[in-house]
Amino acid sequence: MESMASLTEDSATAGEEQGGVRRRDFINVAAASFAGVGAVSIALPLINQMNPSADVLAEASTEIDLAAIQPGQTIKTIFRKQPLFVRHLTPAEVASAEKVDLGELRDPQSLEQRTKAGKKQWLVTMGVCTHLGCVPLGAGEGEVKGEFGGYFCPCHGSSYDTAARIRKGPAPKNLEVPPYEFTSDTAIKVG
């Protein structure tokens, strides 16, 4: 019994000397680190599961037929669950967009840069105000287009011109042009 007492006493001091006095303690550290590695490798898929799932990614492209859109008309459609504006600019709107001095703009971009080569009457933009994400007016029949003839966001009064560039109000950037391409003369594929 006496030696038992000394035995437990020793172990108590051994327990306190974990600072690497005993080389065998390496295995304790190794086991604990392995548990850590395991926890991290489980955490990765558990975090990744919040990323878009395969079906969401698969629906990330939209095909649009332009044939029925008359000059001056805009259609509102959906791309990645957000509004997409496809606008057939009239020659007057093209001219008004082109005569703006790029130096005056908050986010300088020309109409050419915002449309495809040879198709500058087709303005394809997201219908999401770059300020706080409201849907700007101006796409629907009879909606107010703002003082620059493009789009007008009713939330905080941002006005966009006929190239959907920000001209007035709090929005910091032009309406975003999504990646798209012409699959034929009268059809585009967005995304």
Added chain:
Amino acid sequence: MIRIGAFLVGLFFSGWLLVSATMGAFNFVTNPAAPTAEHEFHKKPEPVDFSFNGPAGKYDRAQLQRGLQIFKEVCSACHSLKYVSFRDFKDLGYSDGQIKTIAQTWPAEAPSINPETGEAATRKPTPADKIPAPYPNEVAARAANNNAAPPDLSLMAKARHGGPDYIHALLTGYQAPPAELKKKFPEAMPGKTTHYNPYFANLNLAMPAPLTTDGQVTYGEGAPKPTVDQMAKDVSAFLMWTAEPKLENRKRAGTAAVIFLLVFFGLCVGAYKNVWADKKAHA
């Protein structure tokens, strides 16, 4: 008090159970349950040596493609595959272009809406679509199949005991009902719209044999001969894939996890012995 109450409750439950058991046993002896046709004629599916069996098993891509061909040319006339999308065929080794072609040439079209009139319409499926069903709804499926709606096959390989082995056995198990069945259980004989198959739970099913002759489907170059058995194997493998598309990921992740955990177990045993060394020096 508790013990007296418990004793009485125990006596009641146990006693009544033994009384019931005696009555049951008496009944069992004097009035034995009649043998059923299912009990005597039902067969368990024979195991098939699929490439995906075992802890390291993988799908055979060529076999899955042949299985898809059979599904498309034979099964899809009646059965839907509603949880599978065309885009999933990438797992079978098809390119984006090939998948688009498969979608556009699929026997059924995807439901849609006529943009002018708003009426129900159909359109060519796209890779993002689920596989379109042959019938617009269950009533139509029933009406076209003697009131037996063909079930969806997406999960069939997980929805039956025996899985792909069962599907293979069922597809190759159609036969004339044995003479003995007619003698012993005339009521278990197939009717006008049912077909005898000993692998089916109640022996007679509404589906006629879908794979009847060797060469019913023409396989491409380098493929095995399309015997009924081979076609059944291929489509069973394909349906296993539709039911469990992540099987390979699962087994791969599992192998890594088990190796990792074995090392971890070794380290834990080491750490345990180390920590207890001074307490259990004697043990």
Added chain:
Amino acid sequence: MSFPWANEYKPSNPFMRYLDEKLPLPRFVYNAVGAGYPVPRNLNYFWNFGVLAGVALMVQIVSGIILAMHFAAESTVAFASVEHIMRDVNAGWFIRYAHMNGASMFFIVVYIHIFRGLFYGSYKPPREMVWHLGLVIFLLMMATAFMGYVLPWGQMSFWGAKVITGLFGALPVIGTPIQTWLLGGFAPDNAALNRFFSLHYLLPFVILGVIILHIWALHIPGSSNPTGVEVKDEQDTVPFHPYYTAKDGVGVAVFFLVFAGLLFFAPNFLGEPDNYVQANPLATPANIVPEWYFWPFYAILRAFTVDFLFIPAKLLGVLAMFAAILLLFFLPWLDTSAVRSGHYRPLFRKFFWFGLIPTIAILGYCGGSHATDGIVLISQIASAYYFAHFLIILPIIARVETPKPLPTSITEAVLGHAPGATLQPAE
């Protein structure tokens, strides 16, 4: 808390000192599952299962919260949303299979934990409260598991919900109104699915709360041990950390090895194929069976086939099934033997290993099988023994048995196995 020689928490740096003053959470943890909790030095591997049950609950809570992000609790789309998880969600198959098999792992671990308590007499004073709280956890687990099984809205989900809520319908007069109230309709449908989802999400956190009470109640007398002899002095115990954290590490590794084996290589082994068929109120599966962990109770339910006077057999079965669990609450008063551990109780041990354990195994087998005449007969005999064991045999054993001599202390029990220990130099 429990023993005067317990190590005292000493904050190691100014921040921890500050925290200890304002919110002594580290001190609490230190005293509960750290070096401040003295534990008998002779615990065997059966004492790992409490911690493992906690691990299993955490696995279920984490995987469940994630599944709830993708699952749709609506009867027309619930089944499809599970398939969406299995096919399209990133690592969704892994999370879903983990949750599915995690439930089985949880029950395996908890059943071993309960059998440990039954064999070593952990339900006896002064630990009755620990036992009672444990049974509350077990009941909550069963409710949670049952409701969780309904959520994928497969055939077994639907028919399981129908059969189990139908049990309440066996009660006279109030039965049918209660069943309708539980389901929010006349058969399981959207209302039932939605409320089961809500409660299935809530109950695990209730379980977590009761587990804290369970551990709290345990820390008052301290852990039991395989000899059943109470701790007498400091040399009978070791600090929980590092001694039992290290031992639990081994247990956790084995737990995850078994879990990984199931999850990755046989994820549907414990499931029913019928649950991969969407719920269909017009077609009953050939054999309605619950998940394996309910099989023994299901066998007891089905064992009653004969009416007793005015009590219909169905109601008897329901009463017996609940009684089979509730009788465990009375165990501290049924088994009055002063000796805790089955090791020192020769008669108790015989009935435990050759009576109770095979009976429960047989009941489990019968509950999972198709109820043929033979199966029902076997379950009747096994159920009769089950009730007799707890309600009649245990109290009698406690009176007539002569226990084997107990060691005078835990330390003596440990050293008794290896007399050379005292000669070994301490390191």
